[in-house]
Amino acid sequence: MGLKRIVFFLSGSFPEGNASNSRIKAHALALMEAGHSVSLVYKWASSFNNEGVNSETNGIWQGIPFRYITNNNKRPSNLTGKMRQSVISTFRGIQYFVSKNKEFDCCYFYSPDLVTSWHLILLSKIYNKKTVFEQTELKSSNTDKRTNAQKLLLFFDILDEHIAHVLCDHQVVISHNLYNNYKSHFKENRITLIPIVVDLKRFKNDSIKKENLIGYLGSFGAKDGVEGILNAFAMAQNVRPELRLRLMGHCLDINVVESWIKHRNLTDVVELTGLVLYNHVPTLLEECELLIMNRVNTKYAHYGSPTKLAEYLASAVPSIFTNVGDVTHYVTNGKDVTIIPPENDEALASAILDRFAFRAKYDNIGAEGRLTCERVFSHRIQLKKLDEIFSNL
Numbered sequence: 001m002g003l004k005r006i007v008f009f010l011s012g013s014f015p016e017g018n019a020s021n022s023r024i025k026a027h028a029l030a031l032m033e034a035g036h037s038v039s040l041v042y043k044w045a046s047s048f049n050n051e052g053v054n055s056e057t058n059g060i061w062q063g064i065p066f067r068y069i070t071n072n073n074k075r076p077s078n079l080t081g082k083m084r085q086s087v088i089s090t091f092r093g094i095q096y097f098v099s100k101n102k103e104f105d106c107c108y109f110y111s112p113d114l115v116t117s118w119h120l121i122l123l124s125k126i127y128n129k130k131t132v133f134e135q136t137e138l139k140s141s142n143t144d145k146r147t148n149a150q151k152l153l154l155f156f157d158i159l160d161e162h163i164a165h166v167l168c169d170h171q172v173v174i175s176h177n178l179y180n181n182y183k184s185h186f187k188e189n190r191i192t193l194i195p196i197v198v199d200l201k202r203f204k205n206d207s208i209k210k211e212n213l214i215g216y217l218g219s220f221g222a223k224d225g226v227e228g229i230l231n232a233f234a235m236a237q238n239v240r241p242e243l244r245l246r247l248m249g250h251c252l253d254i255n256v257v258e259s260w261i262k263h264r265n266l267t268d269v270v271e272l273t274g275l276v277l278y279n280h281v282p283t284l285l286e287e288c289e290l291l292i293m294n295r296v297n298t299k300y301a302h303y304g305s306p307t308k309l310a311e312y313l314a315s316a317v318p319s320i321f322t323n324v325g326d327v328t329h330y331v332t333n334g335k336d337v338t339i340i341p342p343e344n345d346e347a348l349a350s351a352i353l354d355r356f357a358f359r360a361k362y363d364n365i366g367a368e369g370r371l372t373c374e375r376v377f378s379h380r381i382q383l384k385k386l387d388e389i390f391s392n393l
Helices: 019-033 047-051 079-103 114-126 148-167 176-182 226-239 254-263 278-286 299-303 307-314 345-357 359-376 384-392
Strands: 005-010 037-042 058-061 064-068 106-110 130-135 170-173 191-193 213-217 244-248 270-274 290-293 319-322 338-340
Touching: 005 019, 005 079, 019 037, 019 064, 019 106, 019 278, 019 307, 019 384, 079 114, 106 114, 114 130, 114 148, 130 148, 148 176, 170 176, 170 384, 176 191, 176 299, 191 384, 213 226, 213 278, 213 307, 226 244, 226 254, 226 345, 244 278, 254 270, 278 307, 290 307, 290 345, 307 319, 307 359, 319 345, 338 345, 345 359
Parallel strands: 005 037, 005 106, 037 064, 106 130, 130 170, 170 191, 213 244, 213 290, 244 270, 290 319, 319 338
Antiparallel strands: 058 064
């Protein structure tokens, strides 16, 4: 029992980053509020920071120290550069663990895998550190574009999923499907479901609306159904030419998205924001009159749980969600959100038009969504579980 000194080992970009970045910040802030000490150690950066928005390789964010093991906060674009950075990360990770191990009690591995984290997991055993793994997706279920190298990684993904219970003291998962996948390997007191979380202090609900503006926030990945959003928006825009669409977030294949927009003659009515800073997310969402989450019907999508679901609700903007993953565990169609079948562009277009035909009804739905978020997804409520995990390790 008691307070712990916790080091997070992960990959990604910080202090600015993608959706997982918001979850990490919520975790770290909640643990610090509970009295634990937290530091973040990044094995390497993600492509998110290719534009150089993060300038420091070591620093402190809201009292939380962070560092990049490689002393480089950018991710090389070529395979040779990535492999070189991975080797450097491995050796410097070992050096860090050996030299700093007396400064922490517990290791938190966020989305770990054997290929890139084996040395740190092994050292946590050698130095008798308590370990917590968090999984936010089922990597083995992502079968898109499997090259020979990816098929080899698939073998390790499957191996990870079957031996995680041997390697960690506790497992955290983000969705019910992930919980059901892992629970047969873990005793009940060694696995915890912590759904998506949001720091509600960020969302003031006081931004000025931009009339007829529809929004999407995300990574533009295959699972996010952005092309379907454009299809549905084009249908709705034919009926209501005043509608506008804002696509928010860092996109690796922006040229592809731009070609989709141009092909549908939507260039003048679609805004691409590009990379969005953490503090700008609430305003950009709250300015919209409708938000869309169009997750597709794949096994990989069903195992995840997108942060945008909680952020949309926190913004009090009426939202449309496809019925994928944990959606119906937390929200109800017609009460706090609108739920439609996945991969159904016509249903999405119809829901868009309904929002602007029945404004008062949907404004009430948005307000109810905010109340649901306060009850279910507040990081202070959910991360009490995380405090209990570490206090009892």
